[in-house]
Amino acid sequence: MAKPDSLGQFEQLLLTAILTLREDAYGVSIHAKAGALAKPKEVSLGAVYVTLDRLEDKGLVSSRLSDPTPERGGRAKRCYQLEALGERALQESAATAKRIWDVTTEIWGKEWAKEQWAKPPRKRWGKEIA
Amino acid sequence: MPSRPPKILEAIVSIFIPPACREEVLGDLHERYTRPVQYVFLAMRVVPFVIVSRIRRTADAQILMMEGLLIYASYLAAAWYTDTTLLMDQWGFFRLAVPPVLAVAFMIVEDAWSPLKERSALRLTGEVAMGTLFAFLLMVRRLPDTLNLVGASASLLLVSTVRIMFRPQVDRPQAAAGPAAWDEPAVAPRDAKSIYAFAAAIVLIVISLASSPKNAPLFVIVALVLWMGFTRARKE
Numbered sequence: 001m002a003k004p005d006s007l008g009q010f011e012q013l014l015l016t017a018i019l020t021l022r023e024d025a026y027g028v029s030i031h032a033k034a035g036a037l038a039k040p041k042e043v044s045l046g047a048v049y050v051t052l053d054r055l056e057d058k059g060l061v062s063s064r065l066s067d068p069t070p071e072r073g074g075r076a077k078r079c080y081q082l083e084a085l086g087e088r089a090l091q092e093s094a095a096t097a098k099r100i101w102d103v104t105t106e107i108w109g110k111e112w113a114k115e116q117w118a119k120p121p122r123k124r125w126g127k128e129i130a
Numbered sequence: 131m132p133s134r135p136p137k138i139l140e141a142i143v144s145i146f147i148p149p150a151c152r153e154e155v156l157g158d159l160h161e162r163y164t165r166p167v168q169y170v171f172l173a174m175r176v177v178p179f180v181i182v183s184r185i186r187r188t189a190d191a192q193i194l195m196m197e198g199l200l201i202y203a204s205y206l207a208a209a210w211y212t213d214t215t216l217l218m219d220q221w222g223f224f225r226l227a228v229p230p231v232l233a234v235a236f237m238i239v240e241d242a243w244s245p246l247k248e249r250s251a252l253r254l255t256g257e258v259a260m261g262t263l264f265a266f267l268l269m270v271r272r273l274p275d276t277l278n279l280v281g282a283s284a285s286l287l288l289v290s291t292v293r294i295m296f297r298p299q300v301d302r303p304q305a306a307a308g309p310a311a312w313d314e315p316a317v318a319p320r321d322a323k324s325i326y327a328f329a330a331a332i333v334l335i336v337i338s339l340a341s342s343p344k345n346a347p348l349f350v351i352v353a354l355v356l357w358m359g360f361t362r363a364r365k366e
Contacts, residue, residue: 072157
C-alpha cells in the first residue's frame with residue numbers, strides 16, 4: 001500500500017477542515033474552517049486554492065462540481081472529499097502532533113501549555129502583523 | 131446594498147481566471163461579496179494564486195524544455211543560413227534566446243487558459259502558430275527580418291510536431307487515474323530504448339563535431355531534444 005508523504009502544517013489544516021465539513025467542503029467553507037482552526041493566524045483564500053490543487057495532485061483529496069446555487073450567482077461549487085490516502089496521512093500527522101504535544105508539555109510543564117492558549121501572537125502565515 | 135457583484139466587475143475578473151477553475155472561483159468570490167471595492171481587492175488577492183496553481187498543473191517542464199530548445203535551434207539555424215554576422219556579435223546567442231522564451235511563455239499561458247479537455251491537431255498547431263507569431267512580432271526590428279521569419283516558420287513546424295506527439299495535459303493525473311506521486315520511483319529505470327536514444331544522441335554530437343565544429347551547438351540541441359523525446363515517448 002502506498003505510503004503518504006508527511007504533510008505541511010497548512011495541508012494538515014485543510015485536510016482537517018475537509019474532514020470536519022464532510023459534504024459541504026468547498027472553497028469558501030474550507031477557508032472559513034481553516035481560518036478558525038488556524039486562529040490567531042490568518043488564512044488567505046488564494047493559498048487555500050493552491051493547496052487544495054496540490055492535495056488533489058497528491059491523491060489525498062478528490063473533487064467534483066456540485067449543482068449551481070442561486071446564492072453563488074448560479075455557479076457551481078467545487079466540493080472536496082478526503083481520499084483513503086488523505087485520511088491516513090492526516091491520522092499520521094495527528095498522531096505525531098499528539099506525541100510532540102505530550103513531550104513538550106511534560107518538559108515545559110502545564111503552565112507553559114496554558115500560556116500558549118492565553119496569549120496568542122497576532123500573525124499571518126509566516127509574517128507578523130502590527 | 132446589492133447582494134451580488136456588478137456584472138461588469140465579474141466579467142473583468144473572469145477574464146483573468148483560467149476557464150478550468152472559473153466557475154468555482156467566481157462562485158466563491160460571489161459568495162464573499164459585500165461591496166465592489168472589497169470584491170476587487172479580494173479578486174486581486176485570490177486570482178494570482180489561482181493562475182499560478184493552474185499553470186503548475188498544466189505546464190510540463192520536459193515538454194516546455196523541448197519546445198524551447200527547438201525554437202532556439204530554429205533561430206540558430208536561421209542565423210547560420212541567413213545572417214552569420216549576428217553570431218559574431220557579443221550578445222548574438224543571447225538575442226536568439228529571446229524568441230524561445232517569449233514563445234514558450236505565451237504557450238504556457240495558452241495551456242493554462244485552454245478550456246478544452248482534448249485538443250485537435252489543428253488547434254494545437256494554431257496555438258503554436260500564435261506563440262511563434264507573438265515571438266515574431268516582438269522581435270521585428272530587433273532581429274533581421276529574414277532570420278526572424280525563417281526562425282519563426284521552422285519553429286512552427288518543429289514545435290507543432292512535438293505538441294501533436296506529446297499533447298499538453300489538461301490536468302495532472304489524479305489518484306484515481308494513476309499512481310500517487312510517491313509511488314513513482316525517484317529515478318526511472320532505464321530500458322534499452324532510452325539507452326539507444328542516448329547513444330544515438332552522443333553519436334550525432336560526435337559526428338557533428340568531427341564534420342564541422344561550428345555547427346556543434348545546433349547538433350547538440352537537436353540531439354538533446356531527440357533524446358528527451360525518446361525518453362518521454364517511452365514514459366507515455
